[in-house]
Amino acid sequence: MTPRPTRVALVTGARRGIGAATVTALAEAGLQVVAAVRSPTSTPGADLTITGDVTDAGDVHRMLAEVADRLGPVDVLVNNAGGFLRPGTTLDTTKEEWEQQLALNLTAPFVMTQAVLPGMIARGWGRIVTIGSVVARAPALGNATAYVAAKAGVVGWTRQLALETAGTGVTANVVNPGTTRTEHLDDYLRDSDRAGADLAASIPMGRLGDPAEVAAAVRYLVGEDAGFTTGISIDVNGGVAMS
Numbered sequence: 001m002t003p004r005p006t007r008v009a010l011v012t013g014a015r016r017g018i019g020a021a022t023v024t025a026l027a028e029a030g031l032q033v034v035a036a037v038r039s040p041t042s043t044p045g046a047d048l049t050i051t052g053d054v055t056d057a058g059d060v061h062r063m064l065a066e067v068a069d070r071l072g073p074v075d076v077l078v079n080n081a082g083g084f085l086r087p088g089t090t091l092d093t094t095k096e097e098w099e100q101q102l103a104l105n106l107t108a109p110f111v112m113t114q115a116v117l118p119g120m121i122a123r124g125w126g127r128i129v130t131i132g133s134v135v136a137r138a139p140a141l142g143n144a145t146a147y148v149a150a151k152a153g154v155v156g157w158t159r160q161l162a163l164e165t166a167g168t169g170v171t172a173n174v175v176n177p178g179t180t181r182t183e184h185l186d187d188y189l190r191d192s193d194r195a196g197a198d199l200a201a202s203i204p205m206g207r208l209g210d211p212a213e214v215a216a217a218v219r220y221l222v223g224e225d226a227g228f229t230t231g232i233s234i235d236v237n238g239g240v241a242m243s
Contacts, residue, residue, distance in 0.1 A: 178237025
């Protein structure tokens with residue numbers, strides 16, 4: 001029996017939270033994992049850590065060239081970089097904030113995917129997972145309106161991508177986390193009048209999610225056994241939004 005090749009996985013926004021947990025999960029699954037971060041840092045479990053700005057197309061291509069030189073082409077892409085700090089309504093969100101949120105949460109995954117997709121199709125195998133958000137299905141007051149728009153866009157774009165790549169060996173899926181206990185959430189809570197306990201009380205399971213629980217869904221979607229799973233959104237939200 002021919003042994004399966006060791007796949008190369010690239011995780012963006014891998015410094016902490018869901019990104020760091022995903023690096024750990026994929027490394028434990030036997031993949032060679034590249035952690036993409038904005039500034040130099042150590043990333044436990046990563047075979048390679050690269051720095052750059054995922055909203056900058058030039059940086060994206062430079063980072064991918066470094067990965068190819070060191071480990072080989074990217075077989076698995078996890079678009080995790082994203083987020084927001086300031087809640088904003090349609091009325092008080094500036095055009096600049098709107099564009100920044102779309103650039104980070106929607107355009108960056110598109111640019112990353114566009115850069116690795118031709119190679120995946122040529123090799124007949126690839127996995128693309130983008131981290132969305134529960135807000136794509138269940139918006140709530142206190143969010144950033146541009147963030148909600150971007151995450152809803154991720155779901156629609158991923159479904160389109162899944163159709164475009166069906167039959168090529170490449171799959172495209174979304175994982176939509178609910179409120180998850182991360183450093184990013186801690187930053188948000190520090191700058192708002194909400195508390196973690198209040199957020200947990202609004203979740204049917206009565207607690208916040210753990211980054212490892214989100215990473216477990218990613219691990220399934222990028223695996224060999226997920227070749228017939230494409231165009232879906234896996235909700236990891238404690239019962240806030242149900243299909």
